[in-house]
Amino acid sequence: MNVRALANHYAAQLSICCSLSPINCTLARAIHAHMITSGFRPWGHILNRLIDIYCKSSKIGYARQLFDAIPKPDIVARTTFIATYSSMGNLKLAEEIFNETPLVMRDTVSYNAMITAYSHHDDGHAAIELFREMKQEGFSCDNFTFSSVLSALAIIADDEKQCQQLHCEVIKLGLGTVTSVLNALICAYVHCASAPQVSSSLLMSAARKLFDEVPQRDETSWTIMITGYVRNNDLSAARGLLDGMTENIEVAWNAMISGYVHHGYYEAAFDMFRKMHSRGILKDAYTYTSLISASSNAGLFRYGKQLHAYILRTEVQPSKDFLLSVNNALVTLYSTFGKLVEARVIFDKMPLKDIVSWNSILSGYVNVGCIEEAKTIFSDMLEKNLLTWTVMISGLAQHGFGEEGLKLFNQMKLEGLEPCDYAYAGAVKSCAVLGSLENGRQLHSQIIQLGHHSSLSVGNVLITMYARCGVVESAYSMFQTTPYVDSVTWNAMIAALAQHGHGVQAVQLYEEMLKEDILPDRITFLTVLSACSHAGLVKEGRYYFGTMDGYGITPGEDHYARMVDLLCRAGMFSEAKSLIESMPFKPGAPIWEAILAGCRIHGNIDLGIEAAERLFELMPQHDGTYILLSNMYATLGQWEDVAKVRKLMRERGVKKEPGCSWIEVENKVHVFLVDDTVHPEVQAVYKYLEKLVFEMRKLGYIPDTKFVLHDMESEYKEHALSTHSEKLAVVYGIMKLPNGSSIRVFKNLRICGDCHNAFKFISKVVEREIVVRDGKRFHHFRHGECSCGDYW
DNA sequence: GTAGGGTTAG
Known part of the structure; x- marks a missing residue:
């Protein structure tokens, strides 16, 4: 067989590998091995095909070996490489190959590939930069160039001038009738229209004019225009366009569904699905994922389950890609509604899992508080992203593992990841749980430096943190200065006031919230009712409870x-x-x-x-x-x-469980007492309490005679009774202070929470070190500071 | 050898 015939033979074999789904890389590798042993050197399209197969099968190493053997001038192979590396998600390698290709060997196609690579990786500015260089070096621009540069502009989405400039260039070069270029131009216009400080309607009508004038509208033209309207909150215009379509374009229907979902019109979205069904329009993974996530977000579990059944019934041979995204959405659906067993069954059966699958099941476990399972998933994950860390950190904090939350946050930074605002919110929440004001303050200043302070979740959690650490004033100033506010912000501040005994002010703040037209939610009512309860506001509590129905909230x-x-x-x-x-x-x-x-x-x-x-x-x-x-x-x-x-x-x-009581004094002096004697370490605290009472007396506080010693283990009680009737453990009732104000007592707070403040305070007053055991951990309190560690 | 619309994890 001559070389040309051999080449054709190999090419035919390789195309069989590609036609299989998934691509049969093992077979391709065998064919490649055969080439090498028979002395055949792949070149041209055979080489590119091999590179393509290896890249698509994630065998970047094999592909790279081939690439390194290519003589520099082979621009075709290089261009393939740029495109495939970029589609594999490795922009760095794509860039490296492009840069090491000498300028004289580059051509328009290689520039196009690189510009597209940047667009794919959302680096619009790099794409535009390269486009400028390309023009400067005198390379000619074609329809591909403009399509990719315009996509880059759509990513940047606030450079309408550049859009108009490119629009002129397109017309000058005679590309003004090419559908792909016009589509990209429409896309760029509608993206710019949603930018702030821009005349949205002007740009939208420019886009619509272009759309109406496209000589050969294709599926993409319709879909871009429909999503354009959706992006700019004109759902009826989008729907009007869709209803005017003469052919069934599934992608456009999907775009409309996702538009409805994003704007909260869940019923309309499901209605579209029913219409698709009755009209026989094909549904794909995009259709299902949008609708399943709508079910999760709207609390419509029944719909989600019905969709699941529908999919099982109608999709007889689903592809791996289909299963990947649909199952990801299903895992989220089941875990949102706390059905972790079902979620786990789906997760375990998935033929292909990606980072989204892992993050979904992880956040499922975290949400229901199965921290042990979540930890196992977290450590089993080979690939972790920002979201993985964030979910785990805030989950730990949410369920009271403040110390572990902070540790993980620091580890995340050590691994070179830049925490986002949500991760910071998780770390601050950890400080709130620990009552660790010092750490909380440090994080707050980092947050300001990094510009995360305008984040809603960060602002809300900072309020909670300051309140939990006993600094209501800071909580209040956060509340007043935070730029974005929602019901959670108000809830946090109302709770902050209620926790510190300002029940009346808490209720007043709630009234203010209503005046600002912020709708109360379930949590608001929980908070307001507790505030009333602690302040003894029976009439008010009864009234607010009665108003819940009016806000559509069933108690x-x-x-x-x-x-x-x-x-x-x-x-x-x-x-x-x-x-x-x-x-x-x-x-x-x-x-x-x-x-x-x-x-x-x-x-x-x-x-x-x-x-x-x-x-x-x-x-x-x-x-x-x-x-x-x-x-x-x-x-x-x-x-x-x-x-x-x-x-x-x-x-x-x-x-x-070890616990303690927190006595709140209205003139800002806080006294905290332990009510447990199970652990010797805790018993030791009582000794210091004696000194505390002594100190109190010196300050003029008079312990009420109603102090009782009833909450101790009997041995210790006897001991206490025999020595000193006021060597107390638990204090109930009201304690009178010399200035006429009184003290209230809160009970049964866990060591790991508000009690940190208690022990810090005690350690400062008694000027001694206190060691407290809490499960497997211990806490050292000294000079008002705390350090923690493993007990064993 | 290049491009173009719709999705899923807090």
Whole structure:
């Protein structure tokens, strides 16, 4: 066989490899090996085909070997390489090859390939820059050049002058009737139209004029114009255009659906789907992913599930690419609605997974609080991107793992990733969880330096952080200066005031929010109701609860629990009971807990016992119930019953979580006391508390005689009773201060949260180091600062 | 050997 015949033979074989889906790279490799052993040197189109196959099969190494063997002047091979590297996502290599191609060997096509590569990677400015160089060097520009440069302008999207200039050039060069060029020009115009400080309607009508004049409109022309209207919020114009189409262009339908979805018209989007079905228009992965994500975002799980069933029924031989994007959307759907088992089944069965798949399942686990699973997924991930890190950091913070959140944030930076505003929000949230004001402040200044302070989520979380660290003033000044505000911002500030005992101001702020026409959401009502509850604003709480329906919010169990809490704290048990009877569901743990807490304050034994029994059924291992019950008995001085509850707790093997109480003093002095003696480290704190009480006395504070010693393990209680009746552990009720103001007591805060502040404060007052164990970790408090580590 | 529209993770 002569060389030419051999070449044809190889070419035919290679095209078989390409025709298979996916491309059979192993076969291609074998054919390549055969060439080498038989002494055949691939050149021209055979070489390019091989390079193409290797690149498309992600075998960049093989492809690169071939490339390195190509003599420099082979511009065709080089151009293929630029295009394939770029489509593989490796712009750097594409750029390297382009740059090492001597100027004299470049041609228009190689410039086009490189300009396109930049456009594909969203680097519009680099594309324009190269276009300028190309013209300067005297290369001629063709329709490909203009198409890619105009796409670059669409990416930059705010250079209308340049668009008009290129428009003139296109006409001068006689390309004004080429559909692809005109499409790109329309695309550039509609992108510029959505830029700020631009006459949007002028540019849109210029685009529409061009569209109407395109001599041979193709599918792309229609789709670009429809998406153009969608981008510029003119959905009816988009729909008008679509309805005027004579042929079925699926992509245009998809564009319309995604337009509806992005503007929140979910029903209209689903309606389009029904029309596609009845008209027999083909649906593809784009159609399904848009609609599935609409189901996730709109809370329409049923629709999403129906789509899933529809896909399983109608798509008999789905391609891997189809399955990839559709399953990604399905994983998100199921995990959004907390169905992690279903999400995981889909994830595990996926024939092809990408970073989106991994991030979807990761955020699914994070959202439902399955942190262990999330950690496993995170460490199993070979490829991580900014989103991966951000999801994990904010997830850790959200579920109380502040320290791990901060650690991960620092690790992210060490790995050379530049955290985005969401990642910073996660880190600040971690500080809020830890009550770590120092770290929080440092992050705040970094945020300002990097310009992330105008980010909504960052602003909101900064308010929360300052509030949780006890600096309401800073929270308030954040609230006043943050440029973008939503209901979350208001919720955060209302909660900040409520947490610090300013219930009345919290309610006032809520009223202000309504005046500013910000719609309250579920969280707003939770916050407002707690504020009323803590401030004893029964009338107001009752009123606000009644207004929920008017905002289209059905009270959930958590809202009812807040109301029950409010009423029971005020001793209005019969009203609480009738409220519970009016609920559309059976009372669960949060309701009974609120009742028990109220009974504890008012010594309502019968109801208290009933609530406790229910709670024992619902959560047998929950320590809070036992503590509340024994506290109720203690309030009434029934020490034998206290002992009985303690015994019961021991018999049932219920572990008591370390916790502490936070006493808030209105004249800004905060005192924090521990209410647990399980761990020797915590016991040690009591000793320091003695000194604290001593210090308080010196300052003129008089501990009320109602201080009781009921919340301690019996041995320690006996010890305490025998030594000093005021060597207290838990303080209930109200403490009078010499200036006439009073102290309120909050209970059962976890070590890892607000208690950090407590121990910091104590360590400063007593001038000693305090070590507190919390699960497997310990916290060292010294001179008002904290350091943490693993306990074992 | 080059381009062009629609999607999915916080």
